[in-house]
Amino acid sequence: MDRLIFTIDLDAFFASCEEIKNPLLKNKPMVVSKQINGKGVVTTSNYQARNLGVKSGMPLFKAKKMVPNIFIVEPDYEFYQKKANQVFKIINNYSNILEIASIDECYVDLTRLAKKYSPILIAKKIKEQIFKETNLIVSIGISTNVILSKIASSLDKPNGITTIYKHEIPHKLWTLNINKLYMVGKSSSEILYKYNINKIRDLANLKLNNEKYNEVKNFIGINIDKHIEHANGIGRDKLLVKEVLVKSLSKDETFEFSIKDYKIFKEKVYEIFNKLFFRLNIRKLSCKTINVSIKLDKQLNKKGVSQTLKYHSNNKELLWNSVNELSDKIFKENFSIRYISISFSNLIERDKNFTQLNIDQMNKKTKIDRIEKIISEINEKFNIEIFTGEKMKDNRFFNKKKYVDNDKIKFKIWDK
Numbered sequence: 001m002d003r004l005i006f007t008i009d010l011d012a013f014f015a016s017c018e019e020i021k022n023p024l025l026k027n028k029p030m031v032v033s034k035q036i037n038g039k040g041v042v043t044t045s046n047y048q049a050r051n052l053g054v055k056s057g058m059p060l061f062k063a064k065k066m067v068p069n070i071f072i073v074e075p076d077y078e079f080y081q082k083k084a085n086q087v088f089k090i091i092n093n094y095s096n097i098l099e100i101a102s103i104d105e106c107y108v109d110l111t112r113l114a115k116k117y118s119p120i121l122i123a124k125k126i127k128e129q130i131f132k133e134t135n136l137i138v139s140i141g142i143s144t145n146v147i148l149s150k151i152a153s154s155l156d157k158p159n160g161i162t163t164i165y166k167h168e169i170p171h172k173l174w175t176l177n178i179n180k181l182y183m184v185g186k187s188s189s190e191i192l193y194k195y196n197i198n199k200i201r202d203l204a205n206l207k208l209n210n211e212k213y214n215e216v217k218n219f220i221g222i223n224i225d226k227h228i229e230h231a232n233g234i235g236r237d238k239l240l241v242k243e244v245l246v247k248s249l250s251k252d253e254t255f256e257f258s259i260k261d262y263k264i265f266k267e268k269v270y271e272i273f274n275k276l277f278f279r280l281n282i283r284k285l286s287c288k289t290i291n292v293s294i295k296l297d298k299q300l301n302k303k304g305v306s307q308t309l310k311y312h313s314n315n316k317e318l319l320w321n322s323v324n325e326l327s328d329k330i331f332k333e334n335f336s337i338r339y340i341s342i343s344f345s346n347l348i349e350r351d352k353n354f355t356q357l358n359i360d361q362m363n364k365k366t367k368i369d370r371i372e373k374i375i376s377e378i379n380e381k382f383n384i385e386i387f388t389g390e391k392m393k394d395n396r397f398f399n400k401k402k403y404v405d406n407d408k409i410k411f412k413i414w415d416k
Helices: 013-021 060-066 077-092 119-134 146-153 166-173 186-194 200-204 210-220 223-231 262-282 316-330 359-382 400-407
Strands: 005-010 030-032 071-073 098-102 105-109 138-143 161-163 248-259 285-296 303-313 337-345
Touching: 005 077, 005 119, 005 146, 013 030, 013 077, 077 098, 077 105, 077 119, 077 262, 098 262, 105 146, 119 138, 119 161, 138 146, 146 161, 146 166, 186 210, 200 223, 210 223, 248 262, 248 285, 262 285, 262 316, 262 337, 285 316, 303 316
Parallel strands: 030 071, 138 161
Antiparallel strands: 005 105, 005 138, 098 105, 248 337, 285 303, 285 337
């Protein structure tokens, strides 16, 4: 029996979160972007801005030129993670076979529930509950495997429900442009166009012409076989639930416009890192090996650097320091970067992260990790936010005046 897989994609997630925080931004063109000396790259945009031509990855100056009255909001990753957790908890009530793909997307196996209710009815119920409890809208793709459901979720955005079942592949999948196929990026699309492979149908039938297939494979490599499988609707239907230990986690982004500025490059690295750390944290995993890779303009091959830590860690600051150092090593002044990837590998379950520490490490690492772990578990269980004393000293994390006035807490800030 075929399984029933939903892809649930949060529409314009970061921008939608900002509209929740500030309702005055609704129905106005807006982008989320970190500005550095007036420069930056669009992280995401709301649909009002998208309808005016503003796209993710676009340089901020170009977005301003296209839409002079556009609103620019700095990203708030802590708030995004909090809202994502709310959504995934709602979905988890429908099925515990849930795979978190990213901070704004997940796959869920609803085969069992679909024996009682129609898939469309289930999708509508999920959408309604998410909107009612979080004010966020989602698009849902429904199929028998992850690949087809993921493609389906992108076909009617925002707020859509789309199916691509096996019998619908010829008229729903094969008629799409080749760049709609999962994992076919801009560089691969350009190669395929040269061989008159314009629609997904053309790729699905590529092996019928051995000569053409071999020529394309010489340029794209072994990935072409996986692309052909996807074009024929073949993909996995077994989800990687958080109880299943994956070998690695990765997050990447391909940019429509090349990144040359160092500060903008570092901001994009930090953005990708935050999305990846969310996946590591929600799966309750620790990692030991970190890799940062880039692709340059008009090049298919990756350039990568990696680092293996002494101990497995789920400490955000420690992992970011490693990613930060690796990204510094790989960046050169004359680079035009079109793709950034970060991966965590050598994973173990966080609760099994036990190491023999020496006396010096016990005084520092054990205290920090245990305290942060306890606080993280409390916040996650009760959906609240409590802080360490260190964060109470930091205005970025703690509004001292608000908490002192409201809770009548008195404390003294002192230097180390």
